[in-house]
Amino acid sequence: MKFTDGYWLMREGVQASYATEVADARVEEDRLTLYAPVRPVRSRGDTLNSPLLTVECWSPAEGVIGVRTTHHAGKEDHGPGFALRTGDGNGDVGISGGSGGGSGAGMSGGSGCAKTSRDGSVTELTSGSLTLRVDTDAPWRLDFTADGRTLTSAGARGTGFATTGPAGSGTPGHHTVAQLSLGVGELVYGLGERFTPFTRNGQSVEIWQSDGGTASEQAYKNVPFHLTNRGYGVFVNHPGKVSYEIGSEAVGRVQFSVEDQSLEYFVIHGPEPKDVLDRYTALTGRPALPPAWSFGLWLSTSFTTSYDEETVTRFVDGMAGRGIPLGVFHFDCFWMRAYQWCDFTWDPDVFPDPEGMLRRLRERGLRVSVWTNPYIAQKSPLFDEARREGYLLRRPGGDVWQWDLWQPGMALVDFTNPAARAWFQDKLRALLHQGVDCFKTDFGERVPTDVVWHDGSDPERMHNYYTHLYNTAVFEVLEEERGAGEAVLFARSATTGGQQLPVHWGGDCESTFEAMAESLRGGLSLGLSGFGFWSHDIGGFEGTPTPALFKRWAQFGLLSSHSRLHGSKSYRVPWDYDEEAVEVTRAFTRLKHRLMPYLLGAARQAAERGTPVLRAMLLEFPDDPACHTLDRQYMLGDDLLVAPVFSEDGSVDYYVPDGVWTHLLSGEQVRGPGWRRERYGFDSLPLLARPGSVIPFGRCDDSAEYDWADGVTLRVHAPADGTVTVTRVPAPDGRTAVFRTRRDGGLVTVEAEGATGSWQVLLTGVEAGGAEATEGAAACEDTDLGALVTAPAGTTAVSARVTG
Structure with a gap:
């Protein structure tokens, strides 16, 4: 939120206090505590009747420095808080996220990653390549430096608090505020899946979960983390509302504030953007690796369309008959009875034999996804059970919280209650035993704040965090029932930490080219917020796409990490548009399957380093x-x-x-x-x-699941002389085939280790002459794309003489 009225004045009802200098400093071996008055101290009398801020600085991990500013330390922390990994990343340490306390809760479990040094009035705290510099004899300023240059600074008005509310209005609002400088040409990205302009500069952003579609400033996935093109990122460790002004109040600064007595943030150095994401996801959690089958094409019933098993069979038959490989079939809301979401029970009038239907789909090689949300409608038989057992969120007076938006009389499952969590998971477990494979976890954003949680959590902090409890509960039961590596969601809402529970999709967009572009902006933004896997509704959700839009969106969707055909009031089977839509969907689905060796390599990067696909x-x-x-x-x-x-x-x-x-x-x-x-x-x-790249193509185009290393074709693109490229191709049994491609003058050589069956090298961007195999025999032929060298099974290296 904005506190100032231009450069000189404060807004009506706002009183602001900012750190002006360092009155005292406590320097320990690996941390620094600064005591900052909010007005200059020239005499002992200036120490009276004026706030003193406590500013604690430490490092939870190498290359990361935390800053926690506290005004009044007596406020109780009722949670929730993000679970962060500190030090070497092997253990979760709950770090309190700015609700007061001032006791160094955020500094618990010292990581040993930092050291302090003093030179006269200058004190430095260094963690890896990142240094925080403070001059205790100068006006207040925190300088974050790396590699001999300043990344960002908190100077005048950079550390403080503001109270809001007109005089006589009772207890004023208390906001702890930080401002970090922006350099010339510095651009800001991230803050979750946002559909507004890609760079955040000039925007006001509220980190507050909302069901607002994809065409507004609201977002389903709000993450208080941003990075910049200057080589660093900033994570605000607060699960509730965080208000950002990104060059929109003070045009040369990023301001963030929370309505609380303290504020904790981490500056994370790169130096490259990938390095920033690596360190951020090491702190907040890395994505799980989704199962290979999830990368195939998903087809949905759509939302309010009419469907039964006959419709489903017609869709599946239609895809198979047209040569479009299908990996997952999804049943949206109306697999359950109207007015009863969620009761986790198939509508008996529409699906009288769900177990048999699921078995028949599985016999055709399909996985099955079903839609869920965390709400219990009043008409559902589960409502009375959940109310009786205390599983539903309640108002302060003890009544169950209810409203009529979405489902009449719906209530919210209270996942802070372990018994409610287990009850909800058992409902899902029964579906898995029937033959369901995964769940679309819809909603999770419409969470009230005038409520009392079972564990006493702060309602404002729980509003954003609720979705994490919801998705975690579902993901855990999938892991328990299907095994590690087989769990996958199709989730709409998320916050920090949610990246550990893939996959997420972009939500309800319109069926227009403009919405297609805004969806891409949202996916790029989410990727820069630490999320590795992302999807969107091919063709758009609201409305019916034109044939041209459907075909273009199919290309985009099948060149995303995950691909789903889904709509609202109309089906998304390609033959409903035109025959060319069938051809496009078939061609790009098969292309994606052949790209599986390459996509799985990108997926492993997401799981290991937090780099999005x-x-x-x-x-x-x-x-x-x-x-x-x-x-x-x-x-x-x-x-x-x-x-x-x-x-x-x-x-x-x-x-x-x-x-x-x-x-x-x-x-x-x-x-x-x-x-x-x-x-x-x-x-x-x-x-x-990319120039010099080696793209592995699998031999199979009718499924995402096969032995990707058997019969792989390496497409070698114009390698530069003297370069060596290493390509790793996974196999389903956990083995990895490794190929090393090098060019020496006119000779391109590929050495194979662990390859199964025959393999091929396709040289593109160069003119190929003769070819020879250093072991076994190899054939060389010209194709439309270049020279193809075939290596029979057992061949460990091939070479081709090239020109150009």
Whole structure:
């Protein structure tokens, strides 16, 4: 929120107090505590009748420095708080998120990652490459430096608090405030899945879960973490409402505030954006690796459409008969009876034999997803049971909290009650025993604050955090029943830590090209907030897409980490649009299946380092300023540039970074850096392989599940002389085939270790001459895309003589 009225004045009813200097400093081996008055102290009398801020500084992990500012330390912390991993990342340490206490709760369990030093009046706290510098003889200023340069600073008005409310209005609101400087040309990203302009500069952002669709400033996934193109990020450790002014109140600063007595934040150094995400997700949790089958195509019944088992069978038969491989079938809300969501019971009039239907779908090689939410409608037989047992959220007077939005008389499951959590999980467990494989965890944003939680949690802090309890409860029962590595959600809402529970989708967007573009902005923003896996409704949710929009969205959706056909009032089976929509869906589904060795490599990066599968160009090209604002294209993994087409006529503008890129579908060479304006038919779009990249293609295109290392084709794109590229291809049994590609002059050699069966090398971007195998026999042939070298089973290396 804004506190000032321009540069000079405060807004009506606002009184602000800011740290002015350091009155005292307690320096320990690995932490620093500063005592900051809010007015200059020139005599002993100035120490009276005036606040003194306590500012604690420490490091929870290498390259990360925490700052906790406290005004009054006596406020009780009722939780919840984010569970953070400190030190080496092997243990969860609950770090209290700014609700007061002042006792160093945020500094519990010292990590041993920092050290302090003093030189006269200057004190420094250093953690890895990041240093916090304070001059106790100068006006108040916290400087965060790395590699000999200042990343950001909290100077005048950078640390303090503000009270709000007109005189005589009772207890005023108390907001703890921080401001960090923005450098010239510095851009801010993240803060969750936001559909507003991609760079946050100039925006006011409220970290507050809302069911607001994708066309407003509200967001389903709110994450109090931002990063910048200057090599650092900032995480505000508060699960409740955090208000941001990003160059929108003080234009040269990022301001964030909480209505609380204290505020805790962490400055996280890179130096590259990927490094920032690595350190942030090490602190807040890394994504689980979704099962391979989840990367296939999902088809939904859609929301309010009419469907039964006959409809489902017709859809499944229609996909199979048209050669479109299908991996997952999803049943949306009306698999249950109207007015009774959620009672976890199949509508007997529509699905009289759910176990048999699920068995029949499984026999066709399909997984099954069903829709859920954390609400219990009054008409549901479960309502009375949950009310009687105390499983529903209550008002201060003891009544069950209810309203009529979404479901008449619905109540909310109180997941802070362990018994309620187990009860809810048992309902899901029964569905898994029937043959369901995973759950779409919808909603979780509409959480009231005029309530009393079972464990006494602060309602304001629980509003955002509730979704994490909800999704965690569902994910845990999937892991228990299906085993580690087989759990996957299709979740709409999330906050910090939610990235551990993939997958998330973009929510309710319109069926327009503009909504398709805003969905991409949301996905890029979420990826820069630590989430590795993301999807969206192909064709849009609200309305019915035109055939052109459906085909373009199908391309985009099938070049995302996860792909789902889903709508509101109309089906999303491709033959409802035109026959070309069938061809496009079939071609790009099969392309995605062949890309599984590559996509699984990107997925492992997400799980191991927090790097998203679908990446803003900034992540791969931080040194190219032209990439810093791009929001209509992305990198899929390390090496594939994707520019979706957002126009009826197939025209697209996109930027190509430096080097010679290769169009994956045509073999055309594209040289950067520079902008290109092109027009594409529905069978293609800009899909470019990075210069020197090696993209592994699997042999199978009819399923996402197969032995990806058996029969793999390595597409080698214009390698530079003297380079070596290592490509790892996983196998379902846990083995990994490793291929090392190097170029020495005109000779390209690929060495294989652990490859199963035959494998191939496709050289593109060079003219190939003869080829020879160093072991076994190899054949070389010219194709439309380049020279193809085939290595029979057992071959450990092949070489090809090339020119160009």
